[in-house]
Amino acid sequence: QKEVEQNSGPLSVPEGAIASLNCTYSDRGSQSFFWYRQYSGKSPELIMFIYSNGDKEDGRFTAQLNKASQYVSLLIRDSQPSDSATYLCAAGRGGGNKLTFGTGTQLKVEL
């Protein structure tokens, strides 16, 4: 079992729709969770992080965390073609330790 699992996709959504990206993790000691966006040929860019159960909103992005279910999600509202990228979910135990990354979900926002 992979420590952080994501559906590889591609996930296709029409422009203006809500894109929902999901991630599960196996390490119950994980305390912080991150979403990164990676465009083809580029390095990952941090979108947001979350560490408390519930929702965290930042602009068009909402991260959701459910520690009981070991589940993290990222919602992108009003999806734009520029959101087309691979989204990486990562989990960390805290204290400067390494992050464990999922394999990423490819999102395609279609006109």
Added chain:
Amino acid sequence: GAVVSQHPSRVICKSGTSVKIECRSLDFQATTMFWYRQFPKQSLMLMATSNEGSKATYEQGVEKDKFLINHASLTLSTLTVTSAHPEDSSFYICSARDREGGHYNEQFFGPGTRLTVL
């Protein structure tokens, strides 16, 4: 803030040569930097964790004598690929954690170095 640079961005070398990649945190101090490798259409693979002033911690299966890491200051870590071979061709990415970043250990990535070994 939280800008990480890498140099060079792209390098092409002959088989058997050594290549040094620099990773710098430009506007913050990083006690810990991480080196990743990414092959086409695959996810990030952590190679090693680099701590300022101490030896790097390598992930299982990564040869420490082939991938030399030096983290001599709070803003600079280097990765040297020694005696590079075509199978070492990959996208090498570093990340850094802000020393003052607190508990949540978010990492900020450099732009990456694309290595091609002929």
